[in-house]
Amino acid sequence: VDIHQTRIWVRAITAAMDQNKDRLTQLDSAIGDADHGVNMQRGFTAVAAALDGYEPAGVGDVLVKTGTTLISSVGGAAGPLYGTFFRAVGKQLTGPVAEPAQLAAAFEAGLAGVQKLGAAVPGDKTMVDALAPALAAFGAAIEDGQDVGVAAERAATAAEAGAQETIALQARKGRASYLGPRSIGHQDPGATSTALVFRALAEALTS
Amino acid sequence: VDIHQTRIWVRAITAAMDQNKDRLTQLDSAIGDADHGVNMQRGFTAVAAALDGYEPAGVGDVLVKTGTTLISSVGGAAGPLYGTFFRAVGKQLTGPVAEPAQLAAAFEAGLAGVQKLGAAVPGDKTMVDALAPALAAFGAAIEDGQDVGVAAERAATAAEAGAQETIALQARKGRASYLGPRSIGHQDPGATSTALVFRALAEALTS
Amino acid sequence: MKKLINAPEAVLSDALAGIAAAHPSLRVDAEARIITRAGGPSAGKVALVSGGGSGHEPLHGGFVGTGMLHAACPGEVFTSPVPDQVVAAARAVDGGAGVLLVVKNYTGDVLNFEMAAELAGDEGIEVATVLVDDDVAVQDSTWTAGRRGTGATVFVEKIAGALAEQGASLAEVAEVGRRVNAASRSFAVALSPCTTPAAGKPGFELADDEMEVGVGIHGEPGRSREKLEPASAIVATALDAIFADQPLAAGDEAIVMVNGLGGTPLIELYIAYAEVAKYFAERDVRIVRNLVGDYVTSLEMAGVMLTVCKADEQLLSLWDAPVNTPALRWGL
Amino acid sequence: MKKLINAPEAVLSDALAGIAAAHPSLRVDAEARIITRAGGPSAGKVALVSGGGSGHEPLHGGFVGTGMLHAACPGEVFTSPVPDQVVAAARAVDGGAGVLLVVKNYTGDVLNFEMAAELAGDEGIEVATVLVDDDVAVQDSTWTAGRRGTGATVFVEKIAGALAEQGASLAEVAEVGRRVNAASRSFAVALSPCTTPAAGKPGFELADDEMEVGVGIHGEPGRSREKLEPASAIVATALDAIFADQPLAAGDEAIVMVNGLGGTPLIELYIAYAEVAKYFAERDVRIVRNLVGDYVTSLEMAGVMLTVCKADEQLLSLWDAPVNTPALRWGL
Numbered sequence A, B: 001v002d003i004h005q006t007r008i009w010v011r012a013i014t015a016a017m018d019q020n021k022d023r024l025t026q027l028d029s030a031i032g033d034a035d036h037g038v039n040m041q042r043g044f045t046a047v048a049a050a051l052d053g054y055e056p057a058g059v060g061d062v063l064v065k066t067g068t069t070l071i072s073s074v075g076g077a078a079g080p081l082y083g084t085f086f087r088a089v090g091k092q093l094t095g096p097v098a099e100p101a102q103l104a105a106a107f108e109a110g111l112a113g114v115q116k117l118g119a120a121v122p123g124d125k126t127m128v129d130a131l132a133p134a135l136a137a138f139g140a141a142i143e144d145g146q147d148v149g150v151a152a153e154r155a156a157t158a159a160e161a162g163a164q165e166t167i168a169l170q171a172r173k174g175r176a177s178y179l180g181p182r183s184i185g186h187q188d189p190g191a192t193s194t195a196l197v198f199r200a201l202a203e204a205l206t207s
Numbered sequence C, D: 001m002k003k004l005i006n007a008p009e010a011v012l013s014d015a016l017a018g019i020a021a022a023h024p025s026l027r028v029d030a031e032a033r034i035i036t037r038a039g040g041p042s043a044g045k046v047a048l049v050s051g052g053g054s055g056h057e058p059l060h061g062g063f064v065g066t067g068m069l070h071a072a073c074p075g076e077v078f079t080s081p082v083p084d085q086v087v088a089a090a091r092a093v094d095g096g097a098g099v100l101l102v103v104k105n106y107t108g109d110v111l112n113f114e115m116a117a118e119l120a121g122d123e124g125i126e127v128a129t130v131l132v133d134d135d136v137a138v139q140d141s142t143w144t145a146g147r148r149g150t151g152a153t154v155f156v157e158k159i160a161g162a163l164a165e166q167g168a169s170l171a172e173v174a175e176v177g178r179r180v181n182a183a184s185r186s187f188a189v190a191l192s193p194c195t196t197p198a199a200g201k202p203g204f205e206l207a208d209d210e211m212e213v214g215v216g217i218h219g220e221p222g223r224s225r226e227k228l229e230p231a232s233a234i235v236a237t238a239l240d241a242i243f244a245d246q247p248l249a250a251g252d253e254a255i256v257m258v259n260g261l262g263g264t265p266l267i268e269l270y271i272a273y274a275e276v277a278k279y280f281a282e283r284d285v286r287i288v289r290n291l292v293g294d295y296v297t298s299l300e301m302a303g304v305m306l307t308v309c310k311a312d313e314q315l316l317s318l319w320d321a322p323v324n325t326p327a328l329r330w331g332l
């Protein structure tokens, strides 16, 4: 995965957030405060602007810049969490090209960063419920010797399944936790946006 | 018309206001501030309490007491206007019995009091649009030598017609005047309650 | 109907109990239904008494205190008080220098206060009246009920109250009150109706893309129904009407109130104020003082009222004079 | 959606323009999106910085001024500010004695303020944090996000702000802030939902005879939906929850806030306060100070939040200390 592909990935995320803004906001409206779509769109619009004309030395620079920009522009829970994810991933990838295994390891560092910050574990009905299975699928595929595009496809599918499965969960972290049992029956917005992030990766690496 | 009949009249008004409270309030809701029914009911409930145990020397005392109580308990435009009406009528009737012609003259004094206070003329879409035709019909019937009960019936019918006719009018007095042309198409609440007052009189004098 | 109440008929008495409990600086006579300063009358000073229907809080009870009203007479919701209340208030607060009644121009208020003035006069209390009629949404004419009294009431009560506090005579206090009214204009727009507890349903219905333009503060419909517009256009509509009636020229100074009608979030009132500030700046008229918040409300109505008072040195210095009431407090 | 706005995406910047125009005592940096005292930092005094999503006005910007906050950082509607805002605010107001961040306990607020605290620390600004988590409608546990920060924020900002004004150290100011939070509990009930400009439709729908019990201030549904009840029962539900969590005994003293959520008429808040006063009187707990009004809102939500702070001599004297902000002003 090179710098160009990384840029395409991030651009694809921006496009996905544009397209899914209302959907994410409506999901957040049901069990949160109705801002997740707007937050993510604002953040990735800022990221697109920040990367425009930016000259990265390596793959990681693109992602660190993405994360830093998210932190400065999103706010809410999603800003620091996604920002930390991209920064943590980016910090692992110093070269102009990232090998699949490096990428898998970097992703794990990203997840660790998110969990360290947000203290959510799988089952808490958060983005972690999409992120963790996505990374597991990605890592397994790479270990299996699969192409990075295939790995990304599997990650996206796993993230989507993970997001879907949050419907049945009772939230223990984030705003939805305030609803107690009433949070059951609704899909977590952050898990849903995470699925978009990995679907965008699959698109970027298979186009 | 004696003291007993006068009491019956006022009691009949109280009953009518109880029954028509919501209707009057809804009429006032359309072109006013949605309180006329409540106001009239509160006022005549207070009147009933004030007359209970009260020992009037004449017919007029009952009506003066009614008017004074309305002034002290209704508020809004209706309180002073109806209060003035009953007080002015009552002041004319000093004996224990009021002759029909005396009553007709007293009613005219009541109307004069209302008009002096509120400065409304017929056609302004106010209680005057029921009051004026009611008194005209009452006076004409008495002059015609009709029974006071018949006169009261005609007064009630005229008041009801007058109230009905306010629908087509544009208000120039009272709250409805703020609506300008939008006041057209709605029946005036005060004219409607005035019709109730005369229907109650007809009931009292024919029962 | 959704209301945080116990029963429609208990609204006024329950609210008075709450006001009494909340504000040690006020004395509430639940029987007479009047709210006065806890300190009693101010000997030798003119006392301001106002009142009107309830449902406009903080008007008027929230403006009782040093530098403003001496007493408020709250009627039932949207129903003017009865004369007895006003007389009781005048009696309770007269400090020997007379009582100024501040009356909003509605038939009911005018008649009840007139009767009260007569009765109080009979008791030997010197009484004067200022009639507030600032709402330019209503066409004025001698053949109609005239303009409604709305936002300018706050300005009249504040400024006349300040002069009374300084020991001016009844005639002087009444005169400045009339001057404030003459210098003030208001215009309001509603985004949603309100429901009186007694009626149980709203005074009008609005579609999701409609607003009522030129509304009063009693839940009645306005002069016209229009398509909902951005804050900038709503503010321009209101200020155009106000300026058409009382032109303000470049260099003039004004006190401006952006008043929420009860159901408007404060953040929206600030958005409206930003538009007001722009409008004035474009015309080079200086806003020298302002209020942004809920001061004269119409139950839970969503919408905004703009009130503009052309200021001069005296009005401004009286505006700045100390005031200490539940709803307005500075300099003390 | 009915809103007095120009465009959903312009809400924050337009409101900031309005706040800047309305309050000469405040300085608004539209670029950095911070509201500070016009007078600049107070040398040698601890500066309080707070912030959070917009839509809760007057919180926080309305509490910037002498005796309370030095700066507020408003995020987008219902979205906590970004760290850059908080750092910019800390930088702008640090008078050399350190900065206290008052943070409401929401994941977003906590994370963004944490990051900001780290960055400000890197710049050599001494920073401490008070986390407000007073909402007993939320079950607390180490496995969840914990209680929400709601009404007690006003108490913390007022009381800690007063101590800062007196020149206390950062540790002392933080300590009293934590003490206020520990002594405070809140519970809210909504009669209607609210709509964020961005979402365009309400966070939940309520039938005409329903209420949401245990709501927060972000338009999310509450703990349960119940049939609408009289004010007395609603107040009892809220106070029962509060007293269950923090028992107050006969003879105890409390500061109580009856806070409107944005769309509740003031007359209803007074009705609620009357019930609160009765409830306390029955238990012989003295309400020594109170606030009745809109202080921590949730856009146009109709409903009420009750906040109770168990008072002691220090807290009370700091409560009474002078404060001069757009939304809270006394003693000055």
Ligand SMILES: Nc1ncnc2c1ncn2[C@@H]1O[C@H](COP(=O)(O)OP(=O)(O)O)[C@@H](O)[C@H]1O
Residues within 6 Å of the ligand: A028, A032, A033, A035, A036, A039, A040, A075, A076, A077, A078, A079, A081, A114, A117, A118, A119, A120, A125, A126, A127, A128, A173, A174, A175, A188, A189, A190, A191, D078, D079, D080, D107, D108, D109
């Ligand atoms: N502690 C946490 N750990 C991981 N993810 C979290 C945590 N708290 C919240 N989230 C995620 O953040 C999402 C909400 O993001 P957003 O709506 O932008 O922020 P906010 O909740 O502050 O309004 C949730 O749907 C959830 O997936």
Ligand SMILES: Nc1ncnc2c1ncn2[C@@H]1O[C@H](COP(=O)(O)OP(=O)(O)O)[C@@H](O)[C@H]1O
Residues within 6 Å of the ligand: B028, B032, B033, B035, B036, B039, B040, B075, B076, B077, B078, B079, B081, B114, B117, B118, B119, B120, B125, B126, B127, B128, B173, B174, B175, B188, B189, B190, B191, C078, C079, C080, C107, C108, C109
């Ligand atoms: N100037 C007036 N002269 C005669 N009747 C009037 C006048 N103004 C108002 N009314 C009558 O009063 C009625 C309204 O009474 P009510 O609703 O009780 O008082 P308010 O208008 O103060 O709320 C109107 O329907 C009208 O008939």
Ligand SMILES: [Mg+2]
Residues within 6 Å of the ligand: A028, A032, A033, A034, A035, A036, A076
């Ligand atoms: Mg959210």
Ligand SMILES: [Mg+2]
Residues within 6 Å of the ligand: B028, B032, B033, B034, B035, B036, B076
């Ligand atoms: Mg009426």
Ligand SMILES: [Mg+2]
Residues within 6 Å of the ligand: B033, B035, B076, B077, C053, C078, C079, C080, C108
């Ligand atoms: Mg009325």
Ligand SMILES: [Mg+2]
Residues within 6 Å of the ligand: A033, A035, A076, A077, D053, D078, D079, D080, D108
């Ligand atoms: Mg948010």
